[in-house]
Amino acid sequence: MNDDLSHRHSAFRFYGSWLEFARIAFPNLLLTIVTLGIYRFWATTREREYLWSKTEFIDERLEWTGKGIELFVGFVMAFLLIGLPLIVIQLISQGLIFRGEAILAGVITLMMFLLLFYLTGVAYFRALRYRLSRTYWRGIRGGSDDPGLQYGLAYMWKSVVGWLPIFLGVPWSMISLWNDRWNAMSFGPHRFSATAEWKPLMKRYLLFYLVPFLLFMGAVVFGISMAASGGTSDALGSTGIAIGAIFAIIAVLSLYIFLPLAALAYYSKYFRLAVGGLRLHNLEFDFRARAPDWILFFLANMAIVICTLGIGYIFMPYRNWKFFIDHMEAYGEINIDDLTQSETVVAKHGEGLLDAFDVGAI
Amino acid sequence: MSAFFDAWHYDGKNAVRRKVEVQIIGRQFFLLETEQRHGPFAFSDVEYVTRKDDADVYGLKAADGWRLMLSGPVPSDLSAMLPARRNYGGWVDRLGFGKAAVAFTLASAAAVAIVLLSPQWLAPLIPDSVDEKLGDALVGDFGGRFCSTPAGDAALKKLVASLDANPDDLQVEVAKIDMVNAVALPGGKVILFDGLVKQARSPDEVAGVLAHEIGHVREKHVMQALLRQMGLAVVLGGIDGNSGALVNNMLSMSYSRESEAEADAHSMKALGGANISPIGTASFFDRLSKMDGSANSGTSDNDIAGYMSSHPLSRSRKDAFEKSIVKGKNYKPALTPAEWTELKTMCTQDRNAKSGFGFDFN
Incomplete structure (x- = not known):
């Protein structure tokens, strides 16, 4: 058995190989193209079947039992229930603007926006529920009896409250919503408990939040010191302008470099705290990836996609899952006699809403 | 007849892994543990679930989490009773990968062809009443x-009557909007923006543009474009986000160029029939081409900019209208100077008409 150091204590192990994955991903790509994208639901399913089956938890592989048709039906439902009405509403509101009923058009557009906002929240919730209900370990699955309609409301108000104090409440809303989502989920007979705290996240968030200000302050200080040290003659003045120009370029570049780095550092901490606050009966979870791991991971992803002129994009599900499993940890114990089947309902359709809004799960 | 074969089993009720022997009795089987016998189960209820490492995993209809995992060489009498492995998904597995890819390609090409070509045949079949209702709903x-003044209306009516044989199904209006533009809408509605009328140097210019828009109405371009857009939205709905929109835009763009050329041809014919000189329209496009820069590019339709835009370049349109001039023909002005002044000042005279566009509440 593969028992190297980094894996020695982890309950999660990933045995996949990218060559095997390529044999799934390339035919998937071809079939997706020739079906004008319709095959992608089956493609996703095949990829998950592979990734799950190559993932071991303690002593047994995971199983993905979702079906392509479920994702397809979910997508069609989202299209009929949301996509078409949206097109109609857009036409109506355009007609209203033509007629000068701008206020009514504005109200309709606002309602449409609120509805989409709400459904995005519901979509996040249902995607997680769908994934848990299709994931089996030793013949036992997860799920939730909550349809996520309440969560949609929580998503709306918590997001807004997070934005109101000039976006300083975002860490609170992210952690709080993560807890809400996971507290509604279960695996087998046990309910997840999510008690992550948001306060430890604030320092990282402020780092990210303040990067533009710090860069600006740095530029001002640098500029003043340059001006103070510079003479008054014309010759020196023009070098001063040249230095100023170079510095402006450096400032813009560093904004593009430091801001994503700070964002990754924040997200790394967020994910560590969020997973760290998760419990399932006597099991505790941990996510070990730290900011440098995330940064290397993203740089490698970018390099792969760029060097392969975009084709490498089809390996991203593999890379994401491997990164996730490689850094997941679980502690505690499971009594397999007590781990009985989940009694949650199993929805027949997949991540339609999620698919329609193009948001990721977990 | 009975045969025995070693396998792993989860009963789906709890997470205990059981080493069992499969005992086949006709079309049914039992799973034998050291002190327990599970079953009988019908082979017809067995479903293929997934491939897990070196084992094929089977489930049982209506028994959540029930699993039978077979590894190594499976005796032929057992494998004959089990469902086939699933690889790509039902259809692809039945046809084989190559054949399925070809079949999907053909089906997709057929679907796109139908969506692109059928609006030309379908649009005339849509009853005028539907067209009219749609136009009313959009514009009101x-x-x-x-804008409306008795003399201005009369001038406009005369212009329309000279350009079209059935002016009664058309509803041509001048709107108090300061933009150089005109639109054709469903239900035979044509709207000339006041900005276009004001900047025109002769009634012949307005006649050319108006005849162009009437061309869109007579060729049913608006309904065609609507049908095509709806069809493409459905067919390309499977492709996610940006690439779908890109393909959609490219396809509809090429069709709109075709429509513009048809409308131009209609306009030249109508001008000829009304004995109005196309030179005015040519000079209108000449002025436009100076605005869009195509006057200096020196190239015609092969130009990338011309290819990508929905309207043919103004310069090539100017050339086309110039070519349609018949030498020696005795052209008459589209309107008398008095009528032309009335049309041009109609929106200034009509104080009841609201001005501007969109969100403006005068």
């Missing part, structure tokens, strides 16, 4: 922006 009274 245009927020009170239509």
